[in-house]
Amino acid sequence: MPKSSSDLLHGTVAVLILKALSWGPLHGYDISRTIRQRSEGALGLEDAALYQALHRLERKGWVAAEWGLSENNRRAKFYQLTDEGRRQLQSEVTSWRAYVEAVSKVLETA
Amino acid sequence: MRPVPGRRLFRFPWRTAAQVAADVDEELQFHLDMVARELVEDGWPAEAARVEALRRFGDLEGTKKFCCALDREKETQMKWMQSLEALGQDLRYAGRQLWKSPGFTLIVLLTLTLAVGASTAIFSVVDGVLLRPLPFPEADRLATVLPTSGEGNWNAFSWLNYVDLRDQTRALSGVAAYSGGSINLASVGGEPERLVGIYATSNLFPVLKVQPLIGRFYTPDEDRRGGPRLAVLSEELWERRFGRDPGLLGRAVSLNDEPFTVVGVLAREDQYPATGDVWIPFALTSENLEARGSVFFGALGRLAPGVSFEAAQTEVKGIGDRLAQQYPESNARLTIGMVPLREWMVGDFRTPLLVLLGAVLFVLLIAAVNVANLLLVRAAAREGEVAVRTALGAGRGRIVRQLLTESLVLALLGGAAGVWLAVWLTKGLVALAPLKTSRLEGVGVDSSVLLFALGITLLTGLLFGLAPALQASRTDLNGVLKEGARGSRGRAATRARSGLVVVEVALAVMLLAGAGLLLRSFDRLQSVELGFEPEGVLTFRVALPEAKYDEEEKLRAFTDGLMARLEQMPGVTAAGAMVYGLPMAPTGNVFSFSIEGRPPAPPGQSPILRVGSVTPGALRALKMRVARGRGFTAGDRPGAPQVVLINEAAVREFFPGEDPLGQRILLGWNVDGVQRGGEVVGVLADFKQDTLGGEVEPQLFLPFAQAPLRSLAVTVRTESDPAALAAEARARVLELDPSLPVYSLLTMEEMVAASASQPKFYLLLLGGFAAIAVVLAAVGIYGVIAYGVRQRTQEIGIRMALGASRDRVLRMVVRQGLTLALLGAAAGLAGALFATRGMRSLLYQVSATDPAIYVAVAVVLVAVAGFASWLPARRAAGTDPQLALRGEV
Numbered sequence: 001m002p003k004s005s006s007d008l009l010h011g012t013v014a015v016l017i018l019k020a021l022s023w024g025p026l027h028g029y030d031i032s033r034t035i036r037q038r039s040e041g042a043l044g045l046e047d048a049a050l051y052q053a054l055h056r057l058e059r060k061g062w063v064a065a066e067w068g069l070s071e072n073n074r075r076a077k078f079y080q081l082t083d084e085g086r087r088q089l090q091s092e093v094t095s096w097r098a099y100v101e102a103v104s105k106v107l108e109t110a
Numbered sequence: 111m112r113p114v115p116g117r118r119l120f121r122f123p124w125r126t127a128a129q130v131a132a133d134v135d136e137e138l139q140f141h142l143d144m145v146a147r148e149l150v151e152d153g154w155p156a157e158a159a160r161v162e163a164l165r166r167f168g169d170l171e172g173t174k175k176f177c178c179a180l181d182r183e184k185e186t187q188m189k190w191m192q193s194l195e196a197l198g199q200d201l202r203y204a205g206r207q208l209w210k211s212p213g214f215t216l217i218v219l220l221t222l223t224l225a226v227g228a229s230t231a232i233f234s235v236v237d238g239v240l241l242r243p244l245p246f247p248e249a250d251r252l253a254t255v256l257p258t259s260g261e262g263n264w265n266a267f268s269w270l271n272y273v274d275l276r277d278q279t280r281a282l283s284g285v286a287a288y289s290g291g292s293i294n295l296a297s298v299g300g301e302p303e304r305l306v307g308i309y310a311t312s313n314l315f316p317v318l319k320v321q322p323l324i325g326r327f328y329t330p331d332e333d334r335r336g337g338p339r340l341a342v343l344s345e346e347l348w349e350r351r352f353g354r355d356p357g358l359l360g361r362a363v364s365l366n367d368e369p370f371t372v373v374g375v376l377a378r379e380d381q382y383p384a385t386g387d388v389w390i391p392f393a394l395t396s397e398n399l400e401a402r403g404s405v406f407f408g409a410l411g412r413l414a415p416g417v418s419f420e421a422a423q424t425e426v427k428g429i430g431d432r433l434a435q436q437y438p439e440s441n442a443r444l445t446i447g448m449v450p451l452r453e454w455m456v457g458d459f460r461t462p463l464l465v466l467l468g469a470v471l472f473v474l475l476i477a478a479v480n481v482a483n484l485l486l487v488r489a490a491a492r493e494g495e496v497a498v499r500t501a502l503g504a505g506r507g508r509i510v511r512q513l514l515t516e517s518l519v520l521a522l523l524g525g526a527a528g529v530w531l532a533v534w535l536t537k538g539l540v541a542l543a544p545l546k547t548s549r550l551e552g553v554g555v556d557s558s559v560l561l562f563a564l565g566i567t568l569l570t571g572l573l574f575g576l577a578p579a580l581q582a583s584r585t586d587l588n589g590v591l592k593e594g595a596r597g598s599r600g601r602a603a604t605r606a607r608s609g610l611v612v613v614e615v616a617l618a619v620m621l622l623a624g625a626g627l628l629l630r631s632f633d634r635l636q637s638v639e640l641g642f643e644p645e646g647v648l649t650f651r652v653a654l655p656e657a658k659y660d661e662e663e664k665l666r667a668f669t670d671g672l673m674a675r676l677e678q679m680p681g682v683t684a685a686g687a688m689v690y691g692l693p694m695a696p697t698g699n700v701f702s703f704s705i706e707g708r709p710p711a712p713p714g715q716s717p718i719l720r721v722g723s724v725t726p727g728a729l730r731a732l733k734m735r736v737a738r739g740r741g742f743t744a745g746d747r748p749g750a751p752q753v754v755l756i757n758e759a760a761v762r763e764f765f766p767g768e769d770p771l772g773q774r775i776l777l778g779w780n781v782d783g784v785q786r787g788g789e790v791v792g793v794l795a796d797f798k799q800d801t802l803g804g805e806v807e808p809q810l811f812l813p814f815a816q817a818p819l820r821s822l823a824v825t826v827r828t829e830s831d832p833a834a835l836a837a838e839a840r841a842r843v844l845e846l847d848p849s850l851p852v853y854s855l856l857t858m859e860e861m862v863a864a865s866a867s868q869p870k871f872y873l874l875l876l877g878g879f880a881a882i883a884v885v886l887a888a889v890g891i892y893g894v895i896a897y898g899v900r901q902r903t904q905e906i907g908i909r910m911a912l913g914a915s916r917d918r919v920l921r922m923v924v925r926q927g928l929t930l931a932l933l934g935a936a937a938g939l940a941g942a943l944f945a946t947r948g949m950r951s952l953l954y955q956v957s958a959t960d961p962a963i964y965v966a967v968a969v970v971l972v973a974v975a976g977f978a979s980w981l982p983a984r985r986a987a988g989t990d991p992q993l994a995l996r997g998e999v
Contacts, residue, residue, distance in 0.1 A: 028137065029144040047145075048168030051138060055177040059184045070140070077137040 013045065013053045014062075015096060018081065018089040021063060025080035027070060028054060054079060062088050125185055127178075134177045142167060200515035207516055214488060215520070218481050222524025222570070224882065225477035227531030230555070230563040232470040232875075234536045235543070236463050237562070238553030240456050245379040247319040251413040254454040255285060255426060258447035267407040268440070271433055275409070275446065278429050281422035282411035286314035287392060288383055289407050292653055292821065293365050294851055295351070295387075304653070304853035305347070305387035307365070312391060317412045318382055323348075325359045325374030333391040341370040342389040345378045365390075366655035367849065379552075383408055402440040410451065423448045442715060456549065462872050465949045469624060469879045472617050474566060476886045479614045482574035483890050485517065486607050487897050489578040510579045517575025518568070525567030529560065544867035577606060604901075607894045608930055614890045615934025616941060618883040619971050623942035624949060625880035626963040628873040631956045635866055641797025641806075642693055643733040644858035647825055648832035649692065651854040652843055654820045662748075665818035668846060672824070673727055675842045681830045684730035689819035691722025691811060693732070694861040695854075696800035703787065703810070705764065706774035719760055719808035720799070721777060723817045729794075731825040732858070739771045739792030746813035752788030753813060758796045760808035775810065786817055802865045803954040825858070832857045872952060884971065887934075888978040895927045896982035906986050907994020916987040923986050927979020928972065935968045942967075 020026060020034045032050050035043055057063045062085030070076040081089070125133070142163045149159035164170065208215040243249055255275070257265040267275075267287065276285045293307035312333035315322075328340045341363065343352075352358045362369035365388065376389060413422050430446030449457075489496075496509055504512075533555050540553050652672075659665050669687050676685035690699035702716035711717065726742040737758060746753050754775055761770050776787040796806040828835055840852045856864075899906070906919055946958040956963075 027140070029141045032141075046168045047141060047166060048170065048173040051141070051173050052176050055180045059180045070144075074140060074143075075136065076140050077133070 013049060014057060015089065015092040016043070016045070017050070017053055017057060018062065018085055018092070021079055021081045022086070022089060025066070025068075025078045027068075027076040027078050029076075031079070057085070061085075124189060127182060130181045130185060131174075131178050134174055134181065138167075138170065138174065138177075196511075197515070200512050201519065203512060204516040204519045208519065211488070214484060218484060218520050219524050219527065221477045221480055221886065222521065222567075223527040223531055225474045226525050226528025226563060226567055226570075227535055228879070228882075229470045229474045229566055230528060230532035230559060231535035231539055232463075232466050233562050234532065234555055234559040235539055235550070235553050236467050237556075237558055239459050239549045240463055241558075242549070242552065244452055244455070246382075248412075249451060252318070252451035253282075253411050253413065253419065253422070253448045254451055255282070255409045255411045255446060255448050257430070258445050259443065264447075264449075267409055268402050269407065270402045271441065271444070272407055272409055274433055275426070275429055279411070279422075279425060281414055281417045281425040283414040284313050284317040285409050285411040286317045287311045287407040287409045288314060289392075290383070290386070293388060293390075294367070294653060294655055294849070295363065295365060302849050302851035303351075304651070304851040305365070306385070308383065308386040308389050309392045310389050311393075314382070314389075314410065317410055318380065319412075320376070320380040322374035323377040324356055325372070327374055327389075328391050334393050337391060337393060339368060339370040340373050340391055341365065342374045342376050343372055344376055344381060344385075344387050344389075346385075347387045348375045367657035368655075383410065402437055411448070419448070419450065442712070461949065461951050462868075465624070465952065466872065466875055466879075468945070468948070469621055469876050471566075472621050473879045473882055473886075474570060476614050476617045476883050476890075478570040478574045479610045479617075480886050480890050480893075481520070481570075482577055483607050483610050483614075483893055485574060485578040486581065486610070487893060489513070489581055490897075513579035514572070514575045517579070518571045521567050521571025521575070525563060525571075528567070529555065529563050532559075532563065542871065544864070544871050581606065604894075604898060607897070611887075611890045611894050611930045612934040612937065614887045615931055615971060615975065616938035618880070618887040619935050619938025619967055620942045620945050621876070621880040621883045622967045622971065623939070623964060624946055625873070625877045626967050627946060627949065627953055627956055627958060627960060628869070628876055630960065630963055631953045632866070632869050632873045634955045635802045635869060638798065638802050639796075640693070640802075640862070641734065641795055642858075644862045646829065646832055647731060647827050647858035648835050648839060649695075649823060649825050649854070649856055649858055649861065650836075650839060650852050652822045652824065652850050652852055654822070654850070656820065658847075658849075659820065662818045665820065666748075666815055669725065669814060669818065669822065671846055672843065673725060675845065676824070676826050676839060677727070679826075679828075679835065679838060679842070681828045682826055682835070683829060684727050684827045685824065686725040686728025686731045687814055687822045687824050688725075688728045689723040689814070689821055689823065691720070691724060691799075691809065692823035692825070693797055693799060694801070694858075694865045695823065702778040704776050704778075706776060716778065717764060719756075719764075719810050721779070721810050721812065723812045723814045723819050725814040728814075728825050731827040732797075733827075734797055735795040737793045737795045739790070741792055741794075742811075742813045747815045750816075752786075752816055753791045754788045755792045755794050755811040756790055757794045757806065757809040759806045760810060761793055763808050777810075781817075786812060788812070788816075802862070803869075823854075832859075869952070869954070884974055887971070888974045891927050891930060891975050891978040892981060894930070895923060895979045896985075898926065899923060899982045899986040902986075903989060903994050906989050907991040910989060910994075911991040919989070920980075920983045920987040923983035924976060924979045927975055927983075931972050931975030934975075935971050938971075939964055939968060 016035050017031055020031045020038075023034075026034065028047075028051055031054070032045055032047060035045055054063070058065055058079070062082060063079045064082050065077050065079050067075055068078045142160070145163040145166060146156070146159040149162055150156055154162065167173075244252070246252060257267060257271070259265060266289075269287075272285070272287045276287075279285060288308055288310040291307045291309060293305045295303045295305050312328050312330045315327040322342070323345055325342075327342055332338055332340055343358075343363075348354060348358065358372050359374070360371065362371050364370075370388075370390070411422070411426075413419065426446050426448055430444050433446075434441045434444040499509060500506075536553060536555055540550055543550060654665055654668060659668065673685045673687065676682060699721050700718050701721045702718050704710060704716060724742065726744060726746075729736075729741050736755075739755075742753070742755065756770060756775070764770075765773070770790045770793060772789060774787065774789050776785050779786045794809075794811070798804065799807060799809065824839075826832070826835060826839060836855050840855065843850055843852050910916075910919065942964065943959060950958050
């Protein structure tokens with residue numbers, strides 16, 4: 001497990017959030033839990049960085065926010081992907097795969 | 111884990127900065143609480159869990175700030191986007207509405223295009239001539255300095271007075287003197303050419319702060335008696351005659367048969383005091399420099415830094431007063447005044463251009479009122495639509511905005527088309543305008559004109575859009591929805607429309623009154639007693655240069671020879687020459703004089719009159735009438751007794767109740783020690799001198815043979831078409847002297863027409879505006895009455911069913927239209943009494959409150975209004991009561 005979120009590449013935070021939201025609307029706490037669970041605890045995101053990234057994505061129009069009720073009946077801000085966010089996710093996933101593939105090739109041949 | 115959808119809004123109401131911060135706080139607090147709860151579930155004590163959650167979060171305060179900043183940005187952006195979206199919606203809707211009623215849209219657009227186009231075109235001329243700054247640096251510091259004899263009456267400087275002013279003034283950093291003249295440019299391959307020469311002191315250019323296009327200007331050292339012959343050419347002459355050849359600098363050109371070295375070229379826009387061809391050192395030419403009473407210079411001064419115009423005015427006046435005391439014999443009545451240069455240059459055009467601008471803005475106003483009326487009618491027809499939209503939740507603001515958007519779309523479309531029209535109209539105006547000012551050259555549709563067009567477009571759009579929009583938005587929902595499509599508040603709406611029509615008629619009456627006054631004035635000008643017969647007369651000018659014609663005998667020989675040759679031409683009945691005094695060609699050659707046997711006038715108060723020199727043939731050619739005594743004959747030669755002719759105005763002023771014949775008039779004009787003047791042998795009937803509208807001033811003629819001068823105006827009377835004679839007349843001059851340019855070749859009728867061209871131009875424009883105004887007003891009346899008739903179809907049906915006759919219905923409806931017209935006409939005539947005051951200076955022998963014009967205007971307007979209401983009245987009278995009662999009409 002990386003020491004802190006600063007170890008995650010900047011753009012990576014965004015793509016992880018977008019991916020987490022691709023299954024449906026979530027509030028910030030759920031997003032952080034989802035990422036932790038899906039990575040089986042390997043990827044932990046500092047909360048501050050998560051919320052800053054969320055608001056940045058909202059400003060860009062990739063996610064839209066809406067107030068709703070959480071499972072314990074509290075007001076919570078739910079985020080969901082916009083059409084543009086969905087497109088962005090696709091293109092980032094593609095370029096991420098290409099990047100990983102390239103790096104792997106180098107590492108394998110070494 | 112699924113979110114439970116909360117209240118879902120189309121849109122959050124706009125949040126304040128505090129609300130944004132609260133939202134961020136709440137979101138982050140929720141997160142912290144959730145983490146703490148998870149920790150408690152894992153067995154942490156509550157307080158420790160809270161602290162641990164905070165620790166895990168990281169930089170809480172920084173995150174809050176960061177998020178708030180982003181959210182506020184987002185909020186602002188959303189606000190803009192929503193406004194844009196609403197605007198887009200409004201625009202699309204407006205487009206659909208206008209497209210649905212093409213007839214209405216077309217009429218409105220045409221009206222606006224015409225009105226905005228005409229207004230913009232006139233404004234572009236006003237802007238170019240009156241408002242645009244002069245091309246010279248710090249031009250607002252320049253002023254014309256001249257002797258004056260009362261308000262708006264300007265005279266010229268004598269050299270000595272000018273020099274004293276120049277040397278004594280401190281308030282002006284420089285004063286330049288200049289005088290105009292004509293110069294013959296000898297042929298370079300082509301025909302000899304007549305140039306406008308300007309004799310200017312060397313400091314003219316530094317005072318103007320202009321630089322030469324190429325080369326240099328002459329210096330103070332070079333501007334002296336017997337100095338080198340130097341010339342500065344205008345850019346236009348340099349281009350036309352020398353193909354912009356820079357090699358011309360340092361070369362000589364022949365002016366008045368003498369070589370002048372070209373030292374520089376003056377750029378087109380820097381010309382002063384007039385559009386000239388060549389600038390020549392002042393001292394070179396000047397005769398009569400020593401006489402303080404010999405006045406022919408203009409002067410231009412530049413205010414010294416930090417000195418106000420008023421201070422300079424006071425100083426200059428003081429210098430003039432001192433000069434008057436110092437030299438009472440010539441300066442007794444000297445007062446020196448100052449006028450800002452721009453006012454000096456555009457003064458003559460201010461009143462007419464402002465009158466035209468005012469008139470065209472009236473047209474614009476009428477157009478706006480008319481469109482407002484059309485929109486009111488439409489708004490009434492759309493009450494149903496508005497009611498439905500209100501019922502569906504549209505707020506009043508939203509509906510007003512929608513209707514205003516429609517108005518503005520109309521205004522902007524009309525405005526754009528208007529600007530396009532204005533580009534063409536402006537070109538036409540510049541081409542046709544008989545305004546003799548170089549400032550017309552720069553007139554065009556530029557950024558300030560576009561700004562004006564945009565301004566008036568938006569203003570009219572708001573003006574005609576606001577009333578209908580507000581009215582429509584006040585729609586009473588229940589009333590309309592119950593009554594169906596028929597308007598619910600017919601009365602208030604009708605009153606509003608009637609009010610607008612009254613305004614419209616009033617404005618049209620004012621315009622029509624102005625046009626009527628100009629028409630009557632123009633008619634007076636046309637039927638003015640000329641005092642000569644222009645039909646069949648050709649005129650042209652020839653100037654005999656001093657270098658070649660240096661003796662009076664040579665001047666006489668040339669003139670006699672030319673007259674003989676001209677009179678031999680077939681069809682020619684008389685030919686003559688005049689120097690100063692050709693009618694319709696302003697040349698003020700004024701001299702002081704005394705009458706023999708009378709006590710001398712007090713110093714500086716000698717009477718003055720215009721003096722010219724004519725051959726006997728000139729009086730015959732122009733058919734000037736000799737009222738008493740005789741005209742000139744071939745016998746009035748040098749050696750014979752000196753004789754003069756005077757006009758009736760001179761008799762009235764200087765010989766009241768006396769017989770002028772036989773009296774001797776002596777002019778303050780000495781040639782070789784001999785005083786010019788002589789015995790009065792005849793009195794000429796008054797003839798119009800400079801202009802058709804001007805007062806006839808005292809005039810004296812000397813026989814040319816006894817007082818030959820250089821600048822000849824030749825007049826030739828023929829039995830055939832005088833214009834056909836032009837080429838041959840020119841050939842006759844060149845036979846005698848091939849180096850002489852013949853210029854100003856015109857028929858006398860053309861000169862008379864040119865003298866009336868300015869009033870004619872103003873009349874045509876103002877008349878055009880008035881015609882448009884009347885048509886618009888008629889359309890307005892028609893619209894209101896026709897709409898009223900449609901609204902009242904049932905009522906009219908009932909009246910007819912109850913026995914009202916067709917005539918009665920007809921009269922009732924027409925009376926409504928006439929009532930509006932009469933109200934408007936009364937208001938308009940009252941307004942015209944005030945408004946036409948501004949055009950007094952444009953009128954000739956017509957009072958600005960001429961009752962006949964006012965009555966005629968009122969009659970015309972009421973007749974037009976009667977016709978405009980008769981059309982719908984006829985339809986009303988044709989109503990079938992049965993159909994009307996069943997509501998099927």
